[in-house]
Ligand SMILES: Nc1ncnc2c1ncn2[C@@H]1O[C@H](COP(=O)(O)OP(=O)(O)O)[C@@H](O)[C@H]1O
């Protein structure tokens with residue numbers, strides 16, 4: 572049995588903003604029986620895309636987060652200790668782990684942060700991919716259902732490093748690199764996930780995007796930061812009943828923990844986010860409390876539409 576590429580792509584198109592090409596390539600690779608390695612920063616829609624593809628195919632999605640504690644035993648499953656003490660190693664005392672569940676159900680196994688997984692665990696995965704069966708000590712052999720696939724994801728700029736992935740694994744998977752989407756698509760994503768006034772959604776997306784290219788930042792915010800910014804600003808607005816600083820406070824709380832200041836830069840994440848927000852919405856009352864805008868970016872410019880709308884939002 573194969574996976575239905577057309578139904579998968581259609582299901583993705585129904586919920587994913589943009590990314591038609593990527594959805595088709597993923598659907599085709601999975602339908603062709605291939606496992607896939609997705610490479611991209613967090614918040615680029617990888618999980619959302621996978622869920623939609625699995626739903627379109629009518630198969631399950633078993634998601635696991637890769638980390639140093641994901642031992643072969645955790646991935647495969649384990650014998651329940653009290654049952655072992657009482658009855659010894661019996662098949663019905665075995666608790667299957669995510670790999671065995673995905674293999675026996677014919678689900679997609681979605682393994683995030685693949686590069687953080689210990690070497691022994693990667694070897695178990697390799698075996699499962701090339702043989703489509705695994706030997707589980709004191710349990711027996713588990714054969715993969717025909718629709719079982721592995722989709723692994725990793726962030727290429729993870730400080731843990733992606734160099735640990737063995738060539739053997741690269742050689743057994745297809746690879747798809749996923750980057751940030753364009754501004755219009757990100758505005759559409761935020762409007763769907765966390766609706767708000769158009770100026771606010773636009774400003775939140777602009778601020779998240781500026782954080783990705785800011786010279787003082789090593790890591791910027793994904794669209795998730797913009798989604799949170801809009802949600803928090805709206806809730807703060809309700810709470811404070813029109814008192815100022817809503818936008819700046821929302822930007823600080825939504826973005827400052829997501830960005831990473833470059834080594835050697837003597838500014839805090841808050842200072843950089845406040846500067847970005849002041850440039851995006853110069854009329855925000857909170858903007859006066861931050862660093863003076865850099866040369867050529869700030870004063871002297873007429874207030875933008877966003878800033879006039881922001882002022883209206885505050886009063
Ligand atoms: N292309 C997209 N279409 C619809 N929603 C998206 C898209 N990209 C990101 N999102 C939204 O952004 C958030 C993060 O997406 P997610 O799939 O969890 O990212 P990742 O798994 O890459 O970290 C979710 O709320 C998701 O709905």
Ligand SMILES: [Mg+2]
Pocket residue numbers: 614617618619683
């Ligand atoms: Mg994810």
